Amino acid sequence: MTVLAVIPARGGSKGVSGKNLAPVGGVPLVARAIRAAQSSGLVDAVAVSTDDHRIAAVAASEGAVVIRRPAELSGDQASSESALLHAWEAFEDSSGEAVEVLVMLQCTSPFITPGEVADCVEAVLTGADSAFTAAPTHGFVWRRDAEGDAVGVNHDKAHRPRRQDREPEFLETGAVYAMTASGFWTHRHRFFGRTVLIETDPARVLEIDEPGDLDRARLLAPLLDGPGEVPGRGDIDAVVLDFDGTQTDDSAQVGSDGNEQVRVHRGDGLGIAALRRAGIPVLILSTEVNPVVGARARKLSVPVIHGVDDKGAALRDWCSTEQIDPARVLYAGNDVNDLGCFEVVGWPVAVASAHPVVRDAARLVTTVPGGHGAVREIASWILGKELA
Template sequence: MIGAKRVLAVIPARGGSKGVPRKNIRELAGKPLLAWSIEAARQSKYIDRVILSSDDPEIIETAQAWGCEVPFIRPAELAADDTPGIDPILHALSQVPGYDYVILLQPTSPLRTAEDIDACVEQLLRAAAPCCVTVTEPAKSPYWMYTLQANNAMQPLIQQELVTRRQDLPKAFALNGAVYVAEAEWLKRTKSFLTEETVAHIMPSDRSFDIDTELDLFLAEALLKQRVAQR
């Protein structure tokens, strides 16, 4: 809870992933990918209830085996390739009412910890903001990125004077997809975690992996095995 206010965590995991088939239940450092998010959520000091939103029987069974509630089955129309990411969260809030805050935890962020979740909540409270999301500093600055025009002519993505030292560039941050926290009623109105009212919590890059490819799985497994060995 946050004070006297109730907090719901939603882990969305549909069955039709394309980049890495069945990735939500792929084994990663001895556990299904999904289990890392369930465990982090259950260890949070703020989350009152952790639920799964899924259309897939095998994913549902796996989540239940790892201690996650599945109070409903996600409708097929909310599990399509083109379904906006916010829709399953709004659906979950309609199915499981009575919560003041909602936390979106994507299963593709297995290196995110309970401490990261709690720090994001605390940043929201410090800023007196309705929403907080996690970000990380990218390895490559967008100020050094280009688009390619006709004949592969290079065009700076961001127009500015040429800067040759990274430390002279403006700081830039990217969403890492690990934690999204919002007031439930505010989210129902805005239908987006990202507005001018949203604040950010910065996470380190080594916990900001978003699993989208087989290479991501390989690297995440190495980092998770290292974390387990250090305990």
């Protein structure tokens, strides 16, 4: 039984420009949806329906089938069902496979889990005609009547039971839908026959329709995504660290003589020492010219390159000199001058206090801010129990 997941992803968006390519947790929204489907264990193929060459390129790089959506199905008035039907037919024509279960994922729901996809598919495989994700709610819903007065929709305002005495209602999340292909062909909509709801965590429910939604998603990503696939000892040949804002809290005390003092975290020093004991080279790379950078490097017994304008070029030269594959280098930073280094290495990491643009570009984000043990956290990813 072939299970096809379709992700509708138009290039145009009135609310958020380039929405489907917007990164959350360092990953474009369309790629997040593709990965959730691929990791579910029950989806045989993932197709992205798009009219945009940039989205198509990302989809192809993630291993999805690209379905070129025609102009008549790409406008604001085109329905998701029309895109789903077109993608299904195009997939069958090109692959020769008969699809029996259709899944639709909306990449504007950034926190879809593989388990939610699997549960929706499983419901259809075991007898449901259609299934969708929904979040439980005990909220009291109101509307305005013709006079503009508040009227209770799901409750009598004069006799409201306690929360614990009410059965939950469910809010459709808009994230995942699954259905039999034959039923969809007949009914041409998502809900038909025996419909099952798949309960999801309300904390993960967020649809990106406007810029504020995207901002909230990016703030939530480190909490809801977790640390992600953290690198182990076998993944890393070197660790390169920014200084200000990464090993410090990005503040400084300036004396009357003009000398600066910064605050560092002892745990970071322990983490760096553990990396060195494990035979992993550590480099401090900074644009800062203040002697405090060199003093900290001497304290930690690690080499330092500082006072450079182009950190990306300096890092590339260092990797070449040391004969280290940049793809096996972890670089940790916090500000926009670190983005050049992010483009060089295979493991770009932002500390939790990093600039939003930097967090978005990172492969991983620490759970603690710079200057508060972020470097030790990174060392614990790589070394695990060896750090102790």
